[in-house]
Amino acid sequence: MNAPLGDAPQSLTGLHVVDAEGTKVGKVQQVYRDDATNEPEWVTVRTGLFGMKETFIPLAGAQRSGDELHVPHAKATIKAAPRIDANGHLDPSEEAELYRHYGMTRPGGGGDEGDEPQ
Structure with a gap:
């Protein structure tokens, strides 16, 4: 995984997420760490009408x-x-579904571990 270097996970919370085209998506709500490595692997952002979906x-x-x-x-x-x-x-099945959606493979080759928020 290529997480932002030098940042404690909690320092990511509240940052403005900007997409590949430079469009603001929302603010980081939570940071999820990999269970095996304890490294930040996912963030959540509020999206949808009125920011009701994370x-x-x-x-x-x-x-x-x-x-x-x-x-x-x-x-x-x-x-x-x-x-x-x-x-x-x-959980691992949810994480696999997300990686498929983003066209990515899970770093480290899969494993049975899920991720926990920081």
């Missing part, structure tokens, strides 16, 4: 610039991500 975005390829977190995905792709409750733990 959507997962992988940190792979993300770069921090000031108060912005630039992700290599289009806003439409982010908004179309599978609906998964951001309420504590991301």
Whole structure:
């Protein structure tokens, strides 16, 4: 995974997420760590009408610039991500579904571990 370097996970919370085209998507709500490595792997951002949906975005390829977190995905792709409750733990099947949606493979080759918020 290529998470933003030098940042404690809690320092990502509140950053403005900017998509691959430079469009603001929303603010980082939660940071999820990989169970095996304890490294930040996912963030959630509020999307949808009135910000009622919390959507997962992988940190792979993300770069921090000031108060912005630039992700290599289009806003439409982010908004179309599978609906998964951001309420504590991301299980392996949910994580696999998200990686498929973003056209990615899980770093480290899969494993049975899920992710937990920081």
